[in-house]
Amino acid sequence: MPPVQVVIGIVVERGRVLITRRHDDGRHLAGFWEFPGGKVEPGESLEDALRRELAEELDIKVSVRSTLQASTHDYPSATVVLHPFICDLSAGDPKPLASQEFRWVTLTELPDYQFPPANAAWLKSLADHLPQATT
Ligand SMILES: Nc1nc2c([nH]c(=O)n2[C@@H]2O[C@H](COP(=O)(O)OP(=O)(O)OP(=O)(O)O)[C@@H](O)[C@H]2O)c(=O)[nH]1
Numbered sequence: 001m002p003p004v005q006v007v008i009g010i011v012v013e014r015g016r017v018l019i020t021r022r023h024d025d026g027r028h029l030a031g032f033w034e035f036p037g038g039k040v041e042p043g044e045s046l047e048d049a050l051r052r053e054l055a056e057e058l059d060i061k062v063s064v065r066s067t068l069q070a071s072t073h074d075y076p077s078a079t080v081v082l083h084p085f086i087c088d089l090s091a092g093d094p095k096p097l098a099s100q101e102f103r104w105v106t107l108t109e110l111p112d113y114q115f116p117p118a119n120a121a122w123l124k125s126l127a128d129h130l131p132q133a134t135t
């Protein structure tokens with residue numbers, strides 16, 4: 001199987017980042033915290049996929065500031081390539097349309113949340129890539 005291409009948005013607002021909690025549905029990574037996003041559809045650009053996912057999952061619009069280097073992770077079920085985008089919130093108040101809940105957290109608080117193993121590659125160095133002190 002070819003790797004699954006996944007776009008994720010690290011939405012920054014007033015020194016906090018937006019995280020969402022996956023449903024406790026017994027599926028892959030149930031109950032984990034993550035950054036909103038999802039699988040890129042055929043024929044879609046990464047940025048189009050990001051806008052679609054953030055609209056579908058949270059009803060927000062974002063503007064992209066920068067990208068982090070893509071990272072690859074082998075899950076038992078599939079290989080996933082994560083494409084993280086650092087974004088500003090440009091319109092809308094987030095609503096948890098596809099998750100149990102969402103939170104705005106500081107980088108200091110992030111280690112208190114359980115993220116998928118694929119995020120470990122860049123999560124610790126996230127501060128180096130954010131626009132302002134997010135602590
Ligand atoms: N959204 C998101 N996905 C992540 C993160 N980290 C990570 O490993 N993934 C992987 O990316 C995969 C696809 O993302 P997703 O489950 O959000 O996909 P989706 O929105 O298209 O949902 P669907 O598969 O229910 O239609 C996840 O199953 C998981 O393996 C993350 O921080 N955010």
Ligand SMILES: [Mg+2]
Pocket residue numbers: 036037038039053057
């Ligand atoms: Mg998703």
